[in-house]
Amino acid sequence: MSANGRAYEESHPWITFNFETRSLGEVVWAHLGESYSKCQHLIGAPLQPRVAWDLARVYMRRGALASAAIEGNTLSEDEVNDILDNKRRLPESQQYLEQEVLNVLNALRSVRQEVWESDGAFRLSPDWILGKHSELMEALDVAEHVNPGAYRDVAIVVGNYRGAPAADVPYLMEELCRWVNAILDDAASKRDRTPDQAFFLVFFAATLAHLYLAWIHPFGDGNGRTARLIECAILAHCGLVPWVSTNLLSDYYNRTRSRYYERLDAASRSGDVAGFVGYSALGLRDQLREQIRAVQDHQRRVAWINYVHERFQSEPSTDTARRRRAVVLAMPDGEPLSRKQIRYLTPTIAEMYDGASERLFRRDMSKLVELQLVEEVSSGKYESCIWRMDAFTPRPELGVFAPVLEQLPPEPAP
Structure with missing residues (x-):
């Protein structure tokens, strides 16, 4: 145990609440620059209300399913749509799979509602995180050591990774919130920051909050889902990322699940935090490219319909x-x-x-x-x-x- 009495400093020396942006290569900055640009294009893209609503629904469902799938949920996108649109009921033995996805969806909806009602300022707090964890674990049959909406009080090992000492969890979560909020305050400083610089800082806050919560592992279960929800919430509240894009990273992490775990492991094992941030930046760029193509396809189709009608005017x-x-x-x-x-x-x-x-x-x-x-x-x-x-x-x-x-x-x- 260290002199100040915090066991994590010896067991988890990579938890430093510090990140040097100078460790990022030029390619990562290029990915972030393109992502910011694409977010602004999406924000300004005209779409028919029904199409915009459909796209938002598709991406929110896809992100919710992805976050659950990373933790082992085996439902397909078609099955989730059938449950939500046609009120299909799964056999009793599989209903927990449905509940897991519904919980993520409900938590995302609550984030969306908070964004709509927000005055623009978002403060990450332990109470907010505990509340969201409770939503994510609602009505699930959990192990004895899992307390929805409460930190764990036992040691936990997931795969080859051991979570931070339980006694340090409350302190670490307070420090995580303090650190993330400081980054968000820096991003919101209009005097010193251009919008693209603010976007970069918000992205760092979101991905670092995700990474650090995974390192701390404050809960007996549901840590990954909570980490990805925090990431989404930070992006959603910043005003620089359209809601339809805030949950793209969950889908990316699921598509590249083995690489996701590799990057999480490397970040703690060798201190390669920049590797995880760069991996996430690449994913956001690629997912935004897909979204832009979907929007452009619709706009192209609308332009074509209008043009065809125009040609027939004579x-x-x-x-x-x-x-x-x-x-x-x-x-x-x-x-x-x-x-x-x-x-x-x-x-x-x-x-x-x-x-x-x-x-x-x-x-x-x-x-x-x-x-x-x-x-x-x-x-x-x-x-x-x-x-x-x-x-x-x-x-x-x-x-x-x-x-x-x-x-x-x-x-x-x-």
Whole structure:
């Protein structure tokens, strides 16, 4: 035991409540810079309310399931959706799996509500952490040494890792909150910090809180879920990360579970805290890239629908025009289709062409080609021209950013 009476200083010398950002390489800073930029793009992205709600629901459920899955939960995303959307009930022997995921979801919802009601300032406190642990362990059949919403009072070993001495846990949790709050205060200092610098500090606070709680292991069970929830809450409260992105890291940790455990182990075994922070920074960047693509796909589709309707403004409002418009809007992106495939794209289109001659179908396709909404890529094979919405996509074959407008047909007459 050390001179000041804290056993953890000898048993867990890596718990120092100190992190030197100078230990991060240039690549990590690049990942963080890109992540900040992508968060701002998402914050400013226009989306239809229903689509935004659907995306938020998908990512919150996925993150909740991921956090539970890391701890051994075996439910699939489809099963969770079936439980939540269709009120499916699992067999009694599997209901604890459902409860684990529901608890994470409910804890995330409570964080979201706190963000909505917040004045912008978030203070991590032992009481807040204890409350969230209680939510995460609600209605679960736990071992005798596990007390939901209370620190453990026994030694604990998980795999090859031994948690900090139980007698030191309350002190360590107070110190963790003090340290994290100091980083958040630094991030909130508008006089000294630009928004991107504030984002970096908030990210450090979130990932370090996650790492240190895993090191301290203050609870008999549920430490990982609590650590990942804290990480999400810190990101959610900062005002620099959209809610839909705050839980992305849980999904990343689950996808790369073996690497996640390796980084946690290396951080304590060899003091490679920068390795864990860098691993998390890479994951956030990659997950944000996926989110940006999902948002862009929707925006691209909306732009295409609007453009198709615009091209048909000069056409008579007839059943023929409606049929042609339905065909082009039903065609998938980047997939050449035969005449037969197009005629049966949807039940509605199949009904429109029921009994129609091949000549009528060819006239329809010729008109869509004339409007440059469809192109014939080979004999009898057609493809949607939705690529015209990619206004600034580089064209490698030309060696330039090809102006799409040069390839468009004349605008319809007013």
